[in-house]
Amino acid sequence: MHFFKYLCVLLMPIVALAIPAPAARPEPDALAAVTSAAELANNPALLHAALLRARQDAGGPLGGIGDLLGDLVGSIGEIAKLLNPETFQAIQTLLRNGAALLDDEGTKTAKxxxxxxxxxxxxxxVDQTKGLIGDIAPGNIFVSSLVLWLS
Structure with missing residues (x-):
């Protein structure tokens, strides 16, 4: 059961990065037949038709779900290439080693x-350690030079 949670967590970034950016859509020209705002205000049927066309061109209340599904299908094809035995073996190794590190005793030890x-x-x-390192540094250079000279 936990395997599927981890699998979803591992696949989410891949899915997010595999979805290509949507192509730019031209603005709907719903009011092309209208020549003036007065004509639109005087004709409610024309206003209704123009608004309906604009809503349909924009994808309706779902906001162009067809394009989204098309992108998703394309992304699934790319993800399918990653789903091979080597990938599952690597995920299994990662989860087993992670579980061994994150058991109760390992968590207590890390804490x-x-x-x-x-x-x-x-x-x-920290200040004392910096002072000690500063005091030893000149001698360290001498020892390094001596080792290089002897070798």
Whole structure:
């Protein structure tokens, strides 16, 4: 059951990136027959016909779902190329290793590690460490030069 959740999460970015951008649609010319605003205001039937045509050209209340479905079908074809045994094996390996890392003991260990690092890395400790590194740096250059000279 969890496999399908993870599979959906893994496939969502692929689907989102595989959908091509829709082509620019020309503006509907619903009022081409109307020569003036006065003519449109005086003729309710003409106004109704123009608005109906504009709505139909814009895809109606669904907003051009046919184009969206066409893009989706094209994207599914691209995704189908990725659905091969190697991909499923890689996903299975990823999920198994992730599950091993995210078990109760692994989660506790990671939490303890972060807590200990947070307790250790105080501003005083960081300043002391910077000072020690600064004091050792000239000697480190000498040791590096000596090692290079001996080799």
């Amino acid at each position: 303890n590690l972060v807590t200990n690092a947070n307790n250790l890395l105080t501003p005083e400790f």
